[in-house]
Amino acid sequence: MAMIEFRGLTKRFGEVLAVDDLTVDVPAGQVTGILGPNGAGKSTALRLALGLLRPTAGQVLVSGRPYARLPRPRRTVGAVLDGEGFHPGRTGRDHLRIQARLVGVPLSRTEEVLEGVGLTAQAGRRVGGYSLGMRRRLGLAAALLGDPQVLVLDEPANGLDPAQIAWLRGLLRDTAAQGRTVVVSSHVLGEVARTVDRVTILQDGRLRWAGPVGSLTRPGECLEDAFLRVTSPADGAGSGARATSPARCWSPGGPR
Secondary structure (H helix, E strand, C coil), X not given: CCCEEEEXXXXXECCEEEEXXXXXXXXXXXXXXXXXXXXXXXXXXXXXXXXXXXXCEEEEEECCEXXXXXXXXXXXEEEECCCCCCCCCCEHHHHHHHHHHXXXXXXXXXXXXXXXXXXXXXXXXXXXXXXXXXXXXXHHHHHHCCCCCEEEEECCCCCCCHHHHHHHHXXXXXXXXXXXXXXXXXXXXXXXXXXXXXXXXXXXXXXXXXXXXXXXXXXXXXXXXXXXXXXXXXXCCHHHHCCCCCCCCCCCCCCC
C-alpha cells in the first residue's frame, strides 16, 4: 500500500531553515493531520513531497520512490495545495476534461468526480463565478480524477459550509478505509480532531510529535489543548497554558 516516508528532509531558503531534518512516516489506511503554527514548514514539506521543491538534503518517498520517479504520478497522488490555478473563463467541466487528458483517464471520469463532489449542477458555469467553496470542491475533483492511492490536501475545509465540511470528513475517512493514504494540513483543530487518526506536529521546521491522536491528548484534554501544550515554550508560558473548556473543544473519541 502507498505511504509517504520523510527521511532526513531539509530545506533552506537562503538563511531560512524551513524544514529541518524531518523523519516521519505517513501510513496508508489512515487520515494523518499535519499541524503546526504559521511558518512551521507544513506547506514546504508537502511541496517537497510532491516534487514542487528540491530538498537541500534528505528525501521524500511515495510508495518507495521519489515523486518524480513515479511511473504515473497523478494516478498515484492527488493533491490540492491552494485551490486556485483555474482559468476563470473555463467552465468547471472543461477544466476537469483538460485535467483528465493530462492524467490519462477517460473523459467519463469527469462526470463521476463532479457528482462525487456535488458540482454537477454547477459544472457548466465559468469558474470565475464560483464561490471559494466551489473552487475548493473543483480542486478536490481534479485531485480525485486519477483514483489516487495517496490524497494530499492543504486546508481542504477552507470556504466550505458546515454541511460540506461534514461531507468532506466522510469522504476522507472513507478514502482511508479503502487502504489509501490521506494527508490533511489544517489550522481548524476542532475539525481535525473529528477527522484524523494520526497527527504530525511541526514547529520551526522540526518534528515535535507524531503518532495516534489519542496518544497525544491527556485525560480531559482536547486536540487544541494538546497542540498548544506541544508547541508552547518550555516554561509553559503563553498560549500553551490555556485551560480546557468542554464548550470550546471537541475531544477525540467522541462521535464523528
